[in-house]
Amino acid sequence: MSQMSKREASVVIGVIGFLWFFLGGMIGFLIRPSVPLVGKLSFNTVLARGENLDVVQKALLGPTAHASFNLMMECALIGLVGGLSLGILIWFLVKKRG
Numbered sequence: 001m002s003q004m005s006k007r008e009a010s011v012v013i014g015v016i017g018f019l020w021f022f023l024g025g026m027i028g029f030l031i032r033p034s035v036p037l038v039g040k041l042s043f044n045t046v047l048a049r050g051e052n053l054d055v056v057q058k059a060l061l062g063p064t065a066h067a068s069f070n071l072m073m074e075c076a077l078i079g080l081v082g083g084l085s086l087g088i089l090i091w092f093l094v095k096k097r098g
Contacts, residue, residue: 050064
């Protein structure tokens with residue numbers, strides 16, 4: 001296997017990082033907290049952090065929407081760090097091997 005150029009390595013690292021960021025965000029959305037009697041909030045409500053709700057709903061569901069959004073972003077950032085680490089590790093292994 002030929003040695004990777006710096007451009008190819010950065011593309012591979014970026015793609016792996018993006019995919020893991022996306023995967024982490026999906027996992028964060030799937031494990032979001034639920035509200036008693038309502039269940040889990042919709043994707044639109046989570047992304048809007050509850051700003052698309054009316055006044056009464058915002059008062060009741062707003063904190064859960066904020067918590068769901070924060071959890072989704074935290075999982076996405078953890079996925080990004082993991083993906084970038086994996087991409088860099090792959091790059092070092094290919095560089096060492098070639």
